[in-house]
Amino acid sequence: MKIESNKVVIIGSGPAGYTAAIYAARAGLKPILYTGGQPGGQLTTTNDVENFPGYPDGVNGPQMMMDLQKQAERFGTKINYGMVTAVDFNNYPFTLKVDEKLDVVAESVIIATGATAKYLGLPSEEKYANRGVSACAVCDGFFYRGKEVAVVGAGDSAAEEASYLANLCPKVHLIVRRDQMRASKIMQERVINNPKIQIHWNSETEEILGDENEVTGARLFNTITKEKETISISGFFLAIGHKPNTEIFKGILEMDEAEYLVVKPGTTKTNIEGVYAVGDVADRVYRQAITAAGTGCMGALDAEKFLVAKEAEHVSLL
Ligand code: NDP
DSSP: OEEEEEEEEEEOOSHHHHHHHHHHHHTTOOOEEEOOSSTTGGGGGOSEEOSSTTOTTOEEHHHHHHHHHHHHHHTTOEEEOOOEEEEEOSSSSEEEEETTTEEEEEEEEEEOOOEEEOOOOOHHHHHTBTTTEESOHHHHGGGGTTSOEEEEOOSHHHHHHHHHHHTTSSOEEEEOSSSSOOSOHHHHHHHHTOTTEEEETTEEEEEEEEOSSSEEEEEEEETTTOOEEEEEOSEEEEOSOEEESOGGGTTTSOBOTTOOBOOOTTSOBOSSTTEEEOGGGGOSSOOOHHHHHHHHHHHHHHHHHHHHHHHHHHHHHO
């Protein structure tokens, strides 16, 4: 049963989704936003956001997301707590299934489902989340300036985060699970030649250690020598990749080899007219709240232009 029909449906409630909602609502499009399983997105797991322009004293991540929600609602966005579990983009208007039962009809769709940082799966990661464990050095590195930290991973992200942290911290331990890195040659050289970065080759993290309040160290396991080593650190940064939240679009929308949605350069247009991708779900490089918000704005403007053209087409046929 189809019980709702909408000009713009936004999937996702991070900075990209809410910014798209603010713009679409102010354009009078009465957007409906489905929050997904983690209302507010990745920023709800961050304490202080200090790099979003306009907050000279920083802002608490969950607070910022509540402010964005309020701003979107102020102009008429309808926020629904639900998960889009399937989409039909083959027929127009589009249909989205919410929580596997409700069918929602949309004339345009803005996808802002984000990406999820990969974690090692250790219980201590959860225990110390936001208390020393982070998946974003650019977001949280500043809080560890002057302290020893570790980065786990061996790709470009890990190399970049280790180099970034070495500018703030006296020592960075880079934990690499094999005897080589996957990162590009130039990034690897940067890391290897940085005297502040110590690479622990063939090393896995057995446990993140800490006291009642925060991280104090990590226990590493060398897969070749079978030796264990404890390092003293205040921050533990994961850089083992992200997974874009694109499961429901497989076989429907164009994706790259890492399953990020592909958009036409300089726009938010996917391969289906009327469907737009904004924020981290289509961005494997920058992944910042501000860039997500920027593309959220672009998505709303692209959708608006599409709807105006559709309307004009409809009028000319009458
Ligand atoms: P990648 O998938 O490239 O690398 C992930 C790294 O994490 C790999 O080295 C992998 O090790 C390691 N890893 C995965 N799982 C574990 C685990 N359980 N324990 C320990 N280590 C693990 O992800 P990135 O985020 O680094 O990069 C994603 C894409 O974004 C790439 O295409 C990259 O080039 C790009 N990028 C570009 C940047 C730039 O150009 N400035 C900056 C950042 C990213 P292993 O090698 O053993 O598999």
